[in-house]
Amino acid sequence: MRDADWLGVAELLMLAFIEAFAVRLAPHDPQSARAKVLSIYAGMIGTLQLSRALADRELAEEILEPGVQNALTLVYAEDEAERILSRCASAR
Numbered sequence: 205m206r207d208a209d210w211l212g213v214a215e216l217l218m219l220a221f222i223e224a225f226a227v228r229l230a231p232h233d234p235q236s237a238r239a240k241v242l243s244i245y246a247g248m249i250g251t252l253q254l255s256r257a258l259a260d261r262e263l264a265e266e267i268l269e270p271g272v273q274n275a276l277t278l279v280y281a282e283d284e285a286e287r288i289l290s291r292c293a294s295a296r
Contacts, residue, residue: 221245229279244278247271 225241226234251271255264276288 218245240278244275247278248275251275 222238222241222245223234225245226237229241230237248271251267251274255267255271258264258267272292273289276284280288
């Protein structure tokens with residue numbers, strides 16, 4: 205498969221994820237959640253790319269932790285995001 209073909213597949217998968225996420229956030233009007241979902245997705249991808257580019261694992265964690273917090277805050281109310289994060293931390 206050529207690189208251009210892979211890019212097309214990647215784009216289709218990304219759009220499918222965004223649409224599915226938007227349906228979960230706003231089942232009666234997914235289009236209304238599209239911009240929010242795109243922003244969350246872009247933030248998650250940027251956080252992952254930056255943290256993986258670093259050799260310093262401690263610094264990578266410093267980037268990942270607030271990245272997760274930011275994504276959850278955008279999806280949920282801030283107190284709900286805190287509850288989810290504390291559940292994740294206790295599961296480690």
